[in-house]
Amino acid sequence: MTRPVGKIRDVAKATGLSIATVSRVMNGGKNVSPNTRDKVLAACKQLNYLPNPAARALSTSRSKTVAAIIPTIEHSIFAKYIASIEHSLAQRGYSLVIAISHGDLDEELAAAQKLLGMGAEAFILSGADHHPDLLDLFTQRGVPHVYSSIWQPASAAPSIGYDNTALARAAMDYLTGHGHHHIAVLHGPLTESDRTRDRQAGAQAAQRDGLTLDFHETSLDVAGGKAATRALLQSANRPSAIFCFSDVLALGALFALSEAGLRVPEDVSVMGFDNLDWSGETAPALTTINLPATRMGAEVGTQLMDHLDNGTPLGPVRLDGAIVERASVAPVTRRG
Template sequence: MCQDFTGCPDRDGKKGKEEMSKTPPQKRANLRDVATAAGVSVATVSRVMNAPDTVAKKTRKRVEEAMNSLRWVPSAAARAINTGRTRFVGALVPTLDNAIFARFLSKLENQLNTHRLSLVVATTGGDPQVEAEKAKTLIDIGAEGLVVSGITHGQALYDLLDRSQRPAIATSYYDPGYVLPTIGYDNAAAAKLAQEHLTGLGHQHIAVVHGPRLNNDRTEARLSGLTGSNAALELFETEISLAGGCNAARAILQGTQRPTAILCLSDVLASGVLAELHRRDLAVPRDVSVMGIDDLPGSAHIYPELTTVHLPVARMGLAAADAIAEWVETQTVPEPTLLEPSLVLRKSTARPR
């Protein structure tokens, strides 16, 4: 328990845990202790923290010295109870294992910091019930607001938000009619963009590889964007991972007639498909075109460089951070924000032979 950090980083022999003799077990100092030590009132100490320039320089110095010698650390809870601010918000994402969410969270966290807000992260595994439970926990520990993924949620979550009256925004999806403000892209449009690129190249038989539809509105929306084409679409559902992509590719190649293009609704799936195609000695895009959606940072560098649809998750992270921060701080409900996906032409697609 007693840590001694002088002379880091090496520990000068493990110390017994029960010593600490000179200074009696002395519990943590509080504001009044500091005030007493500095010979001022608690108000003055508080001012030294929150409005330093309203305190005489000499007094301030004395207080600061007292703080240091008592090794005072302010209580977050005590501050929060008065200010009404805990200075953190929560984010609920299906998984961290898909780089797209990791990337989003990373930007979200950084931008939140500019608003002096921290980020509590919780993963749901895509299960609305788990999501609702974790959301409850986040509210319980004091999250000032929530950032959720998509627009498909359990009633329990809506009830929670309603009752707690906490700000919450939905991301990775755009739907101005949704109960919560959405900040995201039009998943259907993104898929359409991809499909049109393929049909534009002349592909008439396209395999579509997608993640689980259950409780996943992003997948569902992307699939819905695929209607209204005269190309034959064959759907392959799989787990969203490299392994999932491999499996899908195997299933595709097992079919009677090989499609001329494979449209993957996530870049990871495309990576898996590419790997499996290599394994089967099929060349991309010569033998078959492969396309993704997401545009992960790595997608530009795999072989072959993946043609995909860029989803602006980094910008989404920034926008979501700004939106939730403003809502939390000024009670202003943000407007839904549409972020445009864009086609990124690289080397994994070509005309069918």
Template sequence: MAKIAASIRDVARDTGLSTATISRVVNGDTKVSEKTRQLVLDACSRLDYLPNPAARALSTRRSRVVAAIIPTIEHSVFAKFISAIERTLGLHGYSLVLAISNADEAEELAAARKLLGMGADAFILSGQTHSAALLEMLAKRQVPFVYTSVWDPDCEQPTVGYDNADLAGQALRHLYANGHRRVAVVHGPLAESDRTVARRDGARALRGLFDTLDFFETPLSVAGGKACVGHRLADGGGYSAYLCFSDVLALGAYFACADVGKQIPQDVSVMGFDNLDWAEAVLPPLTTIDLPASGMGEAVGTHIVECLETSAPMQSQHLTARIIERGSVALLT
């Protein structure tokens, strides 16, 4: 016969404590003494007692569930980010529920409705451009939320991330310092990402430094990067370097160069953005911008927990990134 799951009353009988005390311990009440807390936790472990999340939500008016909506899980930068959030929330007794928007506002709104229906206590949103309906829905329910992968000190909502425009400028200055004056910038669809728009704008601000600085939009995929750079190589644009606003696009550039017998960096230089896991393993190793994906996840998780535990406004945080110099950018004399 199946074993009947232990109840909170079973734990109370085992410890000689009230069900109210057991409830306070499993819900993380810090006012309970360490001796009592350990007694309850030992009994829960011994009896294999798991709190009923629905009952806990009714009693505390909190689900201890945090929702994250991201555009995709196809790239490891998002995997690192989400893993760090989940690890940080778990240390404080919170769970993470994930939804994918495919960079579509309607899908994001539909996902948010479902997650609110599950009782999500807070939301993590990628970028700071979202539908008015979504923002109104969260505000009406007084659900805290944070924008990630962006840093905007003037934003009304908290932002945890980096300055995308500045990082694009840093990448171009790196190419300029290495003697490159004819540069092609390859980026994903502007309509799908305000982070890409910020990077484009940051790069545009440095146009005066270069003899040629051209921008090309392509699907955010290896195939997209390969097709875009392949066309540029075929039309004789004469670019000495390709700055790709994603390592995924940079990998496509590698394939495009290989197809026409161009060597990196002897014939053409390539620079990426993200520092994905494989960037160090390709030949030559990819020079790229190391985005703090794990650090951002830890910071976001910490700020959300502090907000939910203290009811204090969620804080913003500016994270720094750095250029990882490897072997894909030549020094031109």
């Protein structure tokens, strides 16, 4: 049975507050005590009251809507990140709208134009590579925006994310510290992602005497990881370790090595990047790099709301990732 929809005056009556105070809470207004906010939100839930977004926008000139344009929703790290943003925004009465760019700058531009037409007040973009027309559009209209999943203090907009270069370098140091001196590196298309290019730079920075690195570009999916691993196994000089710039590529590598009758990590070590939800459940469990997706989502959401509500300046934030040691990497001395 459908519950009747309450009205703002019903909430005011139930809480003993004025309609103006209830309205201020629902619009994320200032000078509202936590106790008052909690009382109003509880009454709204009990009375099934939701403010009309169109009416709110007309009365306040605010849509309280933030847009996020991401390359894909297929990988759990993006789902975790988006869920964190939405949770952060909801605490203060904001809504989140999402568009998928498929890593295409023209698609991203078209999506942003559409979302601006829908009233989006601020934008969250992945990485720092964007269509120049998009950045011009934001500048002309004064649209607040941040870059996520990347750390570039000198970028055109504030970056809130992790240092992909440093994390890739840390992974290489970890592998060489385990005695690996011939490492294959699997990565997605370099032209589609500055995050991938940063990780490549980090891996290359680890180059030293006696270390052989083989870079293999492939599609950013399990099939791409399998195909690239099959190809590198054709070499007479098989690498002792495979470092993948994504866990999905690492999963493909695990499948290909198993099909070839090779043991992980006894014959070949495998390391990923992302720490996707399932990475601890592979056989063997995948050693990888954990990315702070949940913390990043909360930081992005909070910064944009503080800016929109209070004029607080947006600023870059570097978040730390960490190596997660599991069972897919072993010292070379343990190889059979």
